[in-house]
Structure formats: C-alpha cells, structure tokens
Amino acid sequence: MKPSKQFNSEHTSANPAAPADWFHHPIGQMVCQEEQTLYDDWVSNLFGYHALQVGAMPLDLLRNSRIQHCFRSNAAQPDVLCDSAFLPFQQHSLDLLLLPHVLEFSPLPQQTLREAERVLVPEGHVILTLFNPISPWGLRRMMGCGRSTIPDLWSAQFFAMPRIRDWLALLGFEVLQTRMLCHAWPIHSQKMAQRLSWLAPLGLKCWPVAGGVYAILARKRVVGMHIIKPGWQSLRVAKKLATTPNKKQISHRVKQK
Template sequence: MMHRKVLHEWFNTSKGQVLQQQEAAFLKRSVTVSCKQVIVQIGALGWENEFIDSSLYEQFYVMDDEQDSCYKNKLLRGTTIALPFKSESVDMVILPHLLEFDTNKHQVLREVERILKPEGKLTIISFNPWNIYINLQYMKRRARNTPWFPGLVSRTRIEDWLRLLNFEVELAAGFNFDATRINSGHAEGRGQELRVAAYGIKAIKRCYHLIPLTPVREYHAKFALAKFIDISIRQRQYDTDS
C-alpha cells in the first residue's frame, strides 16, 4: 500500500490548498444524512473540520492506520479489506483519496457495499490519472520502495465498478487549480479532462429484490357460457330497419 502521508504534505502547498477548498465544499454538500445517523470516513485527511461538525454528528468516525484526523476521539484502527463494522450498519461512507493508495480497490468497494444500509450514501474523492501535474507531484514525493506511478483510477472506471455493485451514481464533479467553482464531471471533454486534478463521486446503494413468479393455475369456469348463435346478415339488416 502506498503511503498517504504524501497526501498531507502536498495539501500544505499553494495548489494543494486550492484543491482542498473545492473538495471540502463538495464533501460538505455531500453530507446530507441526519445528525443521528452513522458516518464512516475511511482514510484521514487532517482537515475534517472543514466539511463536518463532529459536535453535531456524534456518530462520525474516521478509520486510518497511518494518520490522525482532527477528531482523535473519533479515530478507529482497522484494515480496509475487512472493515470493523457490521453488515448494513452504516448510513454514509466517505472515501477521500483512499482508492488511489490502496492495492485492494475492488475489495474496499465490496466492503463498503457490505456495511452500508440499503439506500446508504457513498462519496468518493480521487485524483485524476490523466493529469500530468498530479503524477509528477507523486513521483517527487513518493516514499521509498513504492511504485514510480500512483495507482490512480479514472472516474468512468470507478463508476463502472460501482454499477456492478448496484450503486447508482447521483453526481460527479471535477476540481482544478484554475477556478474555485466545482465543474460537472459529466460534461468533460478530453481537453478539460486533462486539466481536472481530482474528481468527486456521489452514489447511493440500491437494493433490488427479485419477486419469484408462481405458475398460473389452470382456469376452470364455474358457469357454463351460452353458445353464441350466429344471426344471418338478412336478419340483422331486418332488425336494423325495424
């Protein structure tokens, strides 16, 4: 697993601060569950107070094995391939820059699907693999004995993975260094996609239940139907004239 400490160092740079503001705004709008519901963030950022108030969300937890969150009393230790939560016990999961640093991406998403309740919310923040600057910054700050290139995944691929797990993607947005506004990720062309430094995805866990079809019983009429008597054309014409 790549070390996410590189992430904290980079967010302290000038461009990192610009991106942080946009991501914090996106995360703040994504937290739409009630204060009594359970929210789990997998992967500490260190600036959680920018998008959530821990005093309001008493059941907000951050799980990380390497770094600390702003709310140390909410910090949990655990592994991403076996999340320490019961099945269908969480209302919302946040994955901020986690998948690009984890070698078990599919297993992480399967575990997220397992712990989320039906209609539970999922928010993902990830770097854009097509952005040259992001790749150069990683190579510059990467730790020893880690791959030269980060394991970044495109937004469209993650959306495909989510659909296979019965998630419905509600919204996708792109963040860059040139503007403070959030751009719609679905409207990106190739030129704009290269300028996007990171993207956000909001999805909902859908649960579809199959209704078994029972064989139709053979119909038996309880009443005898009278036999239709064909009326001749001349007789029908007579009845009409009269």
Template sequence: MSNGLDYRHQVAALNQWFGTDLGEMVLAQESLVLQELAKTLFGYYLLELGLLCRPLDYMQFSPIRSRVRAGPCHDEHSELVTLPEQLPLAGDTIDAVVLPHTLDFVVDPRQVLREVERILIPEGRVIITGFNPYSLWGLWRLMPGSSRHLPWKGHFIPYARLHDWLSLLGFDVEQTQTLLFRPPWKKAFLKQRFPRLDRMGQRFWPWSAGVYVIVAVKRVSTLTPVRPRWRLERKLGKVAVQPLANCSQGKLEK
C-alpha cells in the same frame, strides 16, 4: 503492500505531502465541496475511511450526529484503527461513507469498495474524492522521478472506471463534480488567472479536471419470486391432453 507494516510508510509519506502548501490547497478546495455534500447526508452513522491522519473540515456540516474516522492512522483523531480492506463493522449498519482519496492510495481499491457496499445500509451513500489521470495532474506523473513519489505514484483511477465498479456493486451514481483545472504547481494556485481557468474548465472541458468527487447510492433490488417452470410442467404431465386435430375429428364422427 499487503499488511499494516506496509501501510505505515505509505501513510507517513502521503500525510507529509498533504501537509505541504500544495496539498493543503487541494484539501481546502475539496472541503468546500464536501461541506455542501455533507448537508445532504442523513441517518445515524457517518464513517470517514481514509489514510489522512487529520480531520477534514466538513463532518460538522452533516445532520448525522455519530461520526467516526477509521483507517490505519494511530492518532488522537481516529476512533477506529483498521485496514481499509478489512473493516471490523457489521453489514448494513452505516448510513454514509466518505473516501477522501482513499482509493488512490490503498492496496486494493476494489476490495475497499466491496467492504463499503457491505457495511452501507440500503439507500446509503458513498462520497469518493480522487485524482483524475486524464488531467494536468495526471500528466505530471510522467515527469522524470515523479512516479517514485506520492501522490504521483498513486492509482489515479479514471472516474468513468469508478462508475463501472460502482455499478457492478449495485450502486447508482447520483453526481460527479470536477474541480482543480489549474496545473499542480504552488504558484498556479496563487496567480489570479488560474481561478479563471478553473471556471472555464467547469464549463467547457470538465473531463480534464485534476480532482473529481463522486456521490453514489447503494440500491437493493426487490425481486418477486417466480414459480419454477418445472412445477407447472409436472402438473400438466398428469393431464391427458388430446391434440386439437383429433378433437375435431371425434366431433365430426359423432
């Protein structure tokens, strides 16, 4: 998938899955986390960049008034139709970006992160939700036939790898939250014992969560100019420097 035509099939299939009972439950659990995180976002512009052709219930919790939804979706909820890898936005203009499972399903997730780094202001924040491959959700991808269907054929990037990518781009990871330790079955969400499994997972094995939420801040280092060494050496070259041994010898001869 390298163009808008390729994205159309991807977007349609992905939104069809998130419209199922299981997909709705995933978004509902994630929205609770995003609502709390949205309260900590400040500035002038909040951008949601994704492939979900539906508004998620979290934006209104942010103090940021100017909120824009962008992506390849042609619907009444998207203010900006664009490829995630090629954002028609000026650099250093956006205060916060939310990527709801965007990196799981775009063509080039690293290019999307580069674009996010470019448009974010210094100290701007990015919030990323993604599926964890090292979980019951990741294991489900090994089931016969699963790898041919969404969401199971997505990238499913380990959050430790995302930490590395963000670090290389100059981000500091502020926090990583994990959720959904129950298996990816509809009945698992309805049975009472599985919420208890979620609580135990948060405490004892957070690395095995089905979904993670990462918050990272864009850092811009301030460098102090250092005078080139060659200038110092050029000045010293004009001065006759006498070895210490000779200086001592000259004094004794006098």
C-alpha cells in the same frame, strides 16, 4: 470487475502514514480547500444514524453532517483505527461512508469498494474523491515530474471516472452526482501557483472535465427491495355479508324510539 495493478511504492511501504504528507504541500492545501467545500455541501443533505470518514486526509469532512454519530478513521485525531479494505463494522451498519483519496493509496481498491457495499445499509450513501488521470495532474504523473518532491502523490494510482463508475455499478451502486474539482495546474511553487491562478477559472470554463480531482456520490441499491406502505385500503364487503335495511326494519326501529 477488471483487476487493478498492485500498488507498489517503497516509500509508502516503509512509512504507512506517508500518503498524508502531501496534504501539507501547496498542491495538497488547494485540494483540501476545494474538497472541504464539496463535502460540506453534499453531506448536509444526507441523513441516517452512523457515518464514517476513512483516509489520511487531515480534515473533518463530516463537520456539516446532520447524522448524529460521526466517526473518523486514520485521520489526524482518529476515533477508530482500521483498514479500508477490512472495516471492523457489521453488515448494514453505516448510513454514510466517505472515502477521500483512499482508493489511490490502497493495495486493494476493489476490496475497499466491496467493504463499502457490505457495511452500508440499503439506500446508504458513499462519497469518493479521486485524482483524475485525464487532466494536467494525470499528465504530470505520467511524465514522472515531481516524484522526488511529493513521491506519495505522484506514485499513487490514478483511476479514470468511467472505471470507478463501472466498479460501483457492478456492486449495485447508483451514481447520483459527479463533480470535477481542482482545475488549477499542479505546481509545487506557491509563487508560481499564484501567478497562474487565473488558469483555474479558465480551465473550469473551457475544459471542465479535465479537473485534477473528481468526486462521486453514489447510493447503494438492493435489487427487489421495495418500501412497505401502510395497508390503509378500503376492503369490499361480500354481497352475502352486506345487508340493506328494508322498510320493516326501519319502522321497527322508529317504534322502539
């Protein structure tokens, strides 16, 4: 696992809750809208007993889940407060874990994925959403545009999808689905964003891999684990134990009747 650069932001270190601020900007609202639709679709097909949403995203991404016990951490109304890199849960205790934009703002993104592997049950699922560096969003971050407007967003780490897939594979995860979101240009002005809204469907059609956000659905696989099936198999009786009735036995039974 190639180590990531240490996340360092003076603004974020002074205000630990700062990464949640950018969700209230027009760009953040667009991200929230598209990701809510994605999570509503994906979580509806996942089952289990316990699910956890981690991160500062002010949305209930588990609202469409069929899992009975759903919890949120570090959200607007958290059920539990915890660090994503050190989750206060026992090993193999969660069936579903949501990490929306957690790795970008975490000083220990690899440790966060290790914790995901630890707390998930075998065949459990994790859903991640991250910003795509190979997109207009990544280009804007590289050029340093908008750092004074939304410093939390553009100071975050942008990880390419192949890198995250590699980390997941090393931890024993199998990637089931991926999807690109947010093909609109990251413009802070709401009026300008409305004028250029036609670029979103064009981008989805012409350069689908250049979405500003990508999502990954992965399943935890355990090497050597197999499903134990019921042992309803017919057993062959040894020839010495198997007896075939002869004519005398049959006639004797008939006389008794």
